[in-house]
Amino acid sequence: MAGSEKRLRVALIFGGRSGEHDVSVVSARSVAAALDPGRYEISPLAIDRGGRWADPATAARVLAESGDRTDRVLAFEGRVPLDPRLLEGTIDVAFPVLHGPYGEDGTIQGLFEMLDLPYVGCDPTASAVCMDKALTKRLLVQAGLKTAAWVELDREAWSEARDDCRARCLRLGLPLFVKPARLGSSVGISRVAEPAALDDAVEKALGHGRTVVVERGVDAREIEVAVLGNRRPRASVPGEVVSGHEFYDYDDKYLDDSCELLAPAPLEPDRTAAARQLAVEVYSSLGCAGMARVDLFLERTSGDFWVNEVNTIPGFTSISMYPRLWTLTGLPYPALLDELIRLALERHRGAPEGNRASAG
Secondary structure, rough: OOOOOOOOEEEEEEEOOOOOOOHHHHHHHHHHOOOOOOEEEEEEEEEEEOOOOOOOOHHHHHHHHOOOOOHHHOOOOOOEOOOOOOOOOOEEEEEEEEOOOOOOOOHHHHHHHHHHHOOOOOHHHHHHHHHHHHHHHHHHHOOOOEEEOOOEEHHHHHHHHHHHHHHHHHHOOOOOOEEEEEOOOOOEEEEEEEEHHHHHHHHHHHHHOOOOEEEEEEOOEEEEEEEEEOOOOEEOOOOOEEEEOOOOHHHHHHHOOOOEEOOOOOOOOOHHHHHHHHHHHHEEEEOOOEEEEEEEEOOOOOOOOOEEEEEOOOOOOOOOOOHHHHHHHHHHHHHHHHHHHHHHHHHHHHOOOHHHHOOO
């Protein structure tokens, strides 16, 4: 770690191969603008849509010339599939702002582990678990936590036994939500209110990966809680998403102003406490460290919470819920980034040699 007289060298990694490439660039712009230049020296590293890494000058240009909306991101091309020398020797800590596959799913976290490089966020195991919606659900059920009933489909089953798959899904009841199992930012998600719409929704989701989760809709409010920490995680005040569309889809999140983000969420004190407690329980049960946003459903009829999903690299755009909730909890955006970097360095220092990822 650099001494107090020297700035920490932070590799800010963004872009990537997933369908959330543009979201990642916008998030990285917000992080870069909020990092204290007196404390940190930023080394921007951009990955293009094909998985090639750009040189630092190109990465800096992408940050500078992109806009703060996903439809205003500068297109660019990288040069090499991967050059670990970009990360070795000259970097104190990596800060991946890579949403979706190849960034949030444990792959790049594994690279950091191989390089023995401190990094912000969850380890490879927790990242992979939380990225897979079906696996997350199975572990939540095993931990005794409530999550909406679901059916898991893959491309082969859908092709070979479509009638059976369709019947299994429809037995869950309508409406249904059809989601790619390993993607975020509401990319590829459809709401199915009529049986005739199911096939198109599954085909759409399969266009983003080989596995799909079909989930029974819950009549609920959408509550989000930001969680921060290693061995002793703490939860922010909850926020509420009030969608301006049929559901909280990609356009609602990033392209228009129809969605309301109520922060803090208008909840009774006991429901606020329950949401925070449940978020920490989910975070710990799934082995998270550093940060994650836990998304909950508050069922309207019963007042019970259901776990929706967990995002290990939540959005960091100017309107994203994760930094907004921490600001309301008393940790402004720049201080939040300081804490995330501190947690990354703490975990790296405290891990046993040869088993760093297991420490929290």
